[in-house]
Amino acid sequence: MQKAGNLPKQYTEKEKIVAGTDMSNGSAKTQQVETTPTQTTTEKKPTLAELLAMQKAGTLPNEFQKQKAPVEEVVKRESFIHREISEIEEEVSKYGDGREAQIKEENLYYSERELTVLQNMFEFFMKKAPNILSTMFSNRDKAEELADAVLNLTYSKRLALDFVSQMLKEEFETHTDSHSLFRENTSATRVAKSFLAKVGRKYLLDIYKPFVQEIIHSDISFEIDDHRETDKEKLEINKQNLFKACRKLFDLVIDSFDLLPPGVKLLARIFNEYAAQFFGELSDDARNSLTGSFIMLRYINPAIFSPEKYGIVDDPKEISMSGRRNLILLSKVLQNLSNGVKFIQEKEPFMLPLNVILDEYLDKFKRYFRRIVNVAKNFPFVLVVEETAITDMKPIALIHKELCERADEIIGTSSIEISEEFCKYMVSLGKYSDKTHSFGEFKEEIQIKLKEFLIKNKHEAVYISSFSCEINGNKIDGILVVTLHHIVILDQSFNVVKEIHVFDIQNVTSANKMGMSFKLKDGTSLVGETIHPDQIIIAMLRSFKSSFADGVYGFVVDVPSHRSAAFKNVFSLQTFNTCGGFSGIYNAFCTYKKVPINESVQAFIEGTKEGLEGAKELNCLMFNTTDPNNKNDAMSPTEFQPVLSALRTNKYFTKLNIESTSLVGCEEELKKVLEDNETLECIRLNDVGIKEWDTILCAYIEKNKSHNIKEIDLGNNKLESKALASLAQIIVKYQINKINLNHCISNDKSISSFFEGFQECLEKKIHLPLTSLKLEGAKMGNESLDFMTNQFAKIFPNLMELNLSNLDVKNSGEVVNVLKGLNFLVQVDLSGISIGKKTETGLAKIISTLNNLKELRLRNCSIPATVLKEVIENLKSSEVILDLQGMQFDDEGINSLAESIKINKNIISFDISQTNVKDKGLSKILDALVENTVIETLNISKTINGDDTEGLMAALLKYLKKATSLKNLILEGGNKTDQQLGLNMIPVLNSLVKNEHIVSLDIQSQGMGNKGAFALANLLKITKTLQTLKWDQNEIGIFGLRAVVDSMRVNTSVKELQLPILDCRALRVQGKFNDGNKIIGELVKSVQKKGL
Structure with missing residues (x-):
């Protein structure tokens, strides 16, 4: 019909899905999907060339011809689903239907992404859907193999202990009698047994292999059953042989305690804690014995009974029948000893003589069990396992297949919320049958080469x-x-x-x-x-x-x-794309531009919790370079190009924050962002090194359709006159609220161009809604300063924040006059001004007129003590923020300051860091602050000098004891030892344990070492309020770092954690620590899980 030209219309018409068509999940639910027949590796398959030749000759086999209906028989099962389901649930519920191609599982390949999906899925099961684990392990025929497979999967990402713990907990929950615990070979016992074998394999080989090898290769017999051996003389000899072997084995167990692997001890701790939780009536000794016997019977005893499964014996054929019998008898005695049970006449009378050995070692084993539990109580979790790559695909394929076969059951027996999330994981993974058919088209030798290609090139097929x-x-x-x-x-x-x-x-x-x-x-x-x-x-x-x-x-x-x-x-x-699909688009641009995907970008995006405060800010300060040629920690311009390309069409983020990072080479991408992005409301491009600002800003004016940006921060970039004129046009035309031009203006001509852009507003009496203007470091002449003094209040009457710090003007004291008439000012920064005799009365007078002034920054100012005292006392706000960082005080000035902060008890934030007050002066200030009951933030960094450590510690601890309102403490030390608290940080950290309000803590550069880190770890375990922590440069070693990591695993409050990069670097330089990245990775993960 096709050759004759009379092919039916439905087979000739094409339906085009045009670019730009929304192909997100459609509504069609019932589709006839054409399938190809399952092929097996045992059949001879025609090549593609052969198939094409057969098609032309009209001899194409039926299975390759168009079918009117699917040729693959669908296995019909009774569905577990008895409710209305969503499209994604309907899709996944069918994953178990159909047949898989005949293929060896080990020939399949799972990419790193697919493995991560599986690992995240099982973490989800453990935390939110433990019933799914029960469903998966309900088939006893597959349970042991599945347990090993899931353990391998979770072990590689250090989730194994969590998985085993979850399984043990379920086992405890299903028993009401401790004597029935773990008596059967349940899923929990299989998982625990596999875990112990994995984390403790080396110990078993080192300690028990020589012993077992000696037993199985000797001619000695332990047979004492008179039904098996009738010679009484031999029975006696055998009994003595068994006695000797038992003593040797039991002594091996006890004497090798210190070599017992950390993972074994940790599992003992978990088991013991569950025993206490679910069987609180048990005594400590009974609980310890229950724990110890579990470890013995699921770890050491199986290695004695079946040494070939643990590598103690390479080939089962090595073990003769006599040798096997000897091992059985040894394990019987060890089992009874572990259970604290003697042999009785009714069961195995021939074993009664061994009760002597049991009596001899029973107390010793009780002490051994007690040691296991006690040592494990404070054992650091981070030492359990190292991350390992998954290379064996067979267990992964087994899990994938089981998940697909159970998909309908899991959907039908789970809540809608759990089912939907499960289905998302499954869709990310895909059908097992699709994977087998994809590989199964090819002969085995081609499958193997395909797998090698995919692994080598890190492709996901x-x-x-x-x-x-x-x-x-x-x-x-x-x-x-x-x-x-x-x-x-x-x-x-x-x-x-x-x-x-x-x-x-x-x-x-x-x-x-x-x-x-x-x-x-x-x-x-x-x-x-x-x-x-x-x-x-x-x-x-x-x-x-x-x-x-x-x-x-x-x-x-x-x-x-x-x-x-x-x-x-x-x-x-x-x-699982978050942030409007940013991650997927970013990854695509990385591969397009041939730029490696940056893990810190991925971690930030994947860790973003939508709906939380700050979640819509693309905070690039969190990104670190992975370019080995980049000498800076920040990402290189090449690494930034895919980020900006992904942001161009992104509709999730409303804020962009890039700071102290070169974007030279990213001008075109940044220009496209300002042209096309319609959701950004705030852009911060601070110190990014770009010069073409006029072109970029003009692109926003001319091409952006929405002009939603209301906040612009271009601080620390050099802006020429044209760029400043364009910026003034944006402020006027698009009603900008906040502008930061700190350190942008290097000459009076530039600032004049900026101010000229507002001249029309002045003439037409137009009031602009600008509420914040920052001009730190701007160079200006007298005319520009006069314009600000005389016209600002007319153009920007609603100005609430004004930064005039460190202006490059002839007389800094005159800057104070700019404040006149700006009656709504809430935040003022006059840092760097010098008040002389001509202006010393003006500052306090102007400050007294600003009734709304809440925050006053006077960093590095030169102000007479009497003037400063009057200024502080004139601050009328009920919540005062006072920043005196870097100011210099004589004794009179310190006394005057202490007196003024006693009078003004409304100070909620006080910064006196980097001043010269020293220990004695700081003690006076802390004594004055004791009477302040509202202060929330205190910064006393880099003020101590070691001249009165004892007095300072007394004042500091007294203040911390009474500072019930304190939320933020900044206590960074100096570079020298006498500028650091050192081990005195321990009582400081201990006092903060009792503080129920502390939210932020900065204790950098205090030289507190491992002991201080242990105190910090204790604080992290207990605090429920601390959210931000800075703690680098404290000379902390590997044990201190790991203690903090361990505490972060249980901490539920910290959301922003400084990474100890400098301490890790110091350890690397010393050759003492090669795993800094893994420690940092653990800290990042622990924070991400809490909502960053």
């Missing part, structure tokens, strides 16, 4: 298919791989002959079931033939969806209308 095409005039009968962001074409030698990025694709066409083509944006095309075009397109939609904002693809899918339904309800692999 979303779909794999044979593909025949012509490239550069060469005919290629190769393989097409759909990865997360590319179409990769391999030749038969597994060389990459073509790689197409998703952003380069303009059109994907498949006119029939054997062909498809890719039209690229550069005008070139790739035309090929394949027997799986639909599956390839579906894989592309799944993979590439997250590369575009709002699921609106950047390419066209062009297929006949009768096939288009299959492509309208495709879920993205990236189901």
Whole structure:
């Protein structure tokens, strides 16, 4: 019919899904999906070239021809779902239907992303859905194999102990009698046994291998059963042999206690704590014995009974029947000793003589069990395991398969919330049958080479298919791989002959079931033939969806209308995209620009909790470089390009914060952000090194459609006259609220251009809504200063924040006059001014007129003591913030300051850091602050000099004891030892344990060492209010760092944690610590889980 030209219309018409069409999850729920028959590796499969030849000859086998209905038989099961379900639940509920291709699981490959999805899924099970774990392990035939598989999965990311703990807890919850605990081979016992074998394998080999080898390779017999051995003389000899072997084994157990692995001790702690929680009536000795016997019977005894499973014996054939019997008898005695139970006449009368040994060692084992529990109580969690890479895919495939087979049951037996989240994980993972069919198309030798290619190139194969095409005039009968962001074409030698990025694709066409083509944006095309075009397109939609904002693809899918339904309800692999899908788009741009994906960017995005305060700020201060050629900690411009490219279409973030980071080379990306982004309300581009500000600001004026930005911070960038004129135009035209131009204006001509932009407002008497203006360090002449003094109140009557610190003017004292008439000022910064005789009366007088003034900064000012006292006393706000950082005081000045802060008891924040008050002066100030009952923030950093440490500590501890309102304490030390508190930090930290209000703590550079870190760890374990902690440069060693990491695992309050980078670096330089990145990684993860 096709050759004759009379093919029915439905097979010739194409339905185009145009670029820009929203392909997010559609509404079609019932689709007829064409499938290809399951193929096995045992069948001889025709090559693609052979299939094409057969098609032309009209001899194509039935299984490769178009079918009117799916040819794959769907296994019908009774559904567990008896409620209305969502589209994603409906999709996942079918994951267990159908058949998998015959393929060896070890030949499959799971990418790092897929493994992370699985690991996160099981962490979710452990924390929110433990019933799903019970469902998975309900099949006893698979339970042991699954337990090992899940343990391997969780072990690699240090979740194993959490997993085992969860399983043990469930076991405790199901028993009402402690004597029935762990008597059966349950899922919990299997998991615990596997965990102990994994963390304790080396110990078993080192301690028990020589002993077991000696037993199985000797001719000695332990047989004492008179039914098995009738010679009484031999029975006596055998009994003595058994006695001797038992004593040797039991002594080995006791004497090797110090070598017992940390993971074993930790599991003992967890077990003992559960025993106390669920069986509180047990005595300490009974609980310790229960714990000890569990460790013995699930760890050491199995190694004696079945040494071949633990590597103690390489080949089971090494063990003779006599040797096996000897091991059985030894394990019987060890089992009874561990349980504290003697042999009785009714059960095994021939074992009665061994009661002598039990009596001899019973008390010794009780003490041994007690030691295990006591030592484990404070054992640091971080020492349990190291992260390991997963290389064995067979257990991963087993988990994947079981999850798919159980999907319907899990959805039907879970709450809607749990089910929806489970389905998101499953969609991210995909069908097990899809993965097996994808690999199963090829012979085993090709599967193995494919896996090697994927591992080497770190690709995730979303779909794999044979593909025949012509490239550069060469005919290629190769393989097409759909990865997360590319179409990769391999030749038969597994060389990459073509790689197409998703952003380069303009059109994907498949006119029939054997062909498809890719039209690229550069005008070139790739035309090929394949027997799986639909599956390839579906894989592309799944993979590439997250590369575009709002699921609106950047390419066209062009297929006949009768096939288009299959492509309208495709879920993205990236189901957990937060922040408006930023992560997926960022990753895509990284691969497009060939820039490595930055882990700190990923961690920030994935850790963002939508709905929390600050969640809509893209705070690039949290990003660190991964470029080995970058000498700075901040990301390089090349690393920033994908971030800005992703921000261009992002509709989630409303704030952008980039500071002290060079963006030279990112001008075009930044320009595009200001042209296209319609949600940003605040941009902070502080000290980014860019010079083309006029072009960038003009792009915002001319091309941005929404002009939503209300706050602009360009501090510490050099702005020329044109850029400042453009900025003034933006302020006037788009009603900007806040502007930061600190250290931007280097000459009077520039500031004049800026002020000229407001001249029309002055003439037309237009009041601008600007509430904040920062001009720190600006250079200006007398005319500019006069303009501010005489006109600011007219143009900006609502100005609430004004920073005039360190202005480059002839007479800094005259700056005070700018404040006149700005009656709504709440925050004023006059840092750096010098008050002389001509202006010494003016400051206090002007301050007295500012009734709303709440915050006054006078850093590094030169102000007479009497004037400063009058200024402080004239602050009328009920909540005063006073910053005197860097000021210099003589004895009179210190006394005057102490007296004034006694009078003004409304000071809620006081900064006297980096002043010369020294120990004695600081003691006087702290004594004065004792009477202040409202102060929330105190900064006394870098003020001590060691001249009166005893007096200072007495005053500080007295103040901390009575400072019930204190929330923020900044106590950073100096660079020299006498400028640090050292071990005196311990009582300070101990006093803060009792503070129920402390929110922020800065104790950097105090030289407190490991002992101070232990005190800090104790505070972190107890505090329920502390949210921010800075603690670097404290000469802390590996044990102190790990103690803090351990405490952070249980801490529930800290959300912002400074990383101890400098302490880690110091340890690296000393050659004492090679795992700094892992420690930092643990700290980052612990904070992210709490909501940053």
